[in-house]
Amino acid sequence: MSEFANRPLTINAAFLQELKEVNQELWQLIESLRTLCGEPMSMRQHSRTLVDLLSRLRDQLAMHFSLEEAYGYFHNPVEVEAALAETARRLRAEHSPLYLRCSQLADHAENLWRERDEAALTTVLPVGVDEFLVELKRHENGESELIYRQLYESIGVAD
Template sequence: MLMRTKVRTLTVNPAFLQEIKESNRELWDTLHAVRQTCDGGGSRAEIAKRLVRLLDQLRDHLSLQFALEESYGYLECPAVVERRISEAAERAQAQHCRLFLQLTDLCELAEELQYRGFVANEVERLIGETEAFDLDLQSHERCEDDLIEIAYFDLKR
């Protein structure tokens, strides 16, 4: 018995992906507020309280962002797509789950600190892990920006 399988390749719609990124002001504003909170002065308890609220907001905004990107920015298609685009798209899309879980862990850490009381060294840990997440998210955004550029170039050929 011969079975036929459909090969589907992941690619991006660069116009939609770029528009989705540019239109989510709440995400970028919240991320900016998180950065300012980590860099700003004030008591560790105040910083931690702000981070609890901001990280929860960031998780909600990032959840929406990733859902929109995966629904409209990433596409599975039966056509053959240039291998480097497909591989880059698969890597970038796979990062969504890891980043979301990393942010969820941060939110849980922040809430646990709030519940137990803000100990200075634990707040420093929260700030450090938040900054590490920010670097990971920035790396992901650069990856998607490169993917958009590659896909636009491929469309023009």
């Protein structure tokens, strides 16, 4: 364990921002899933696409969250505003449950596909996917807000 592990958690705002900007594949996957789930009429023709997109989203999220945790969050040896540290801690703690939920959706989709349960795959599953995407967006928005706060506040400190 790092000697700073008990120090307040903070973010490397520039790195997190860059990571989010370059990760176009992730945003495109999310957009494709959102579009697909928003078109129930065409879902029947694209049920295999839904299964594949969810599997790719799971892999992308695993990489995205790992990179964020490895280089985007760190325990700061110097003072960090308590509210900021708490928000960073809460946001980082959301990664595991988000990944787990995406993984369950991907497994569920694959099982429904194998069982040829077209009805559940095209009507029930998309509702869960939609709900998950809302949660994921809320998490991403939270991180973006933290990035801007951090950038703004470090400018403030420099004054």
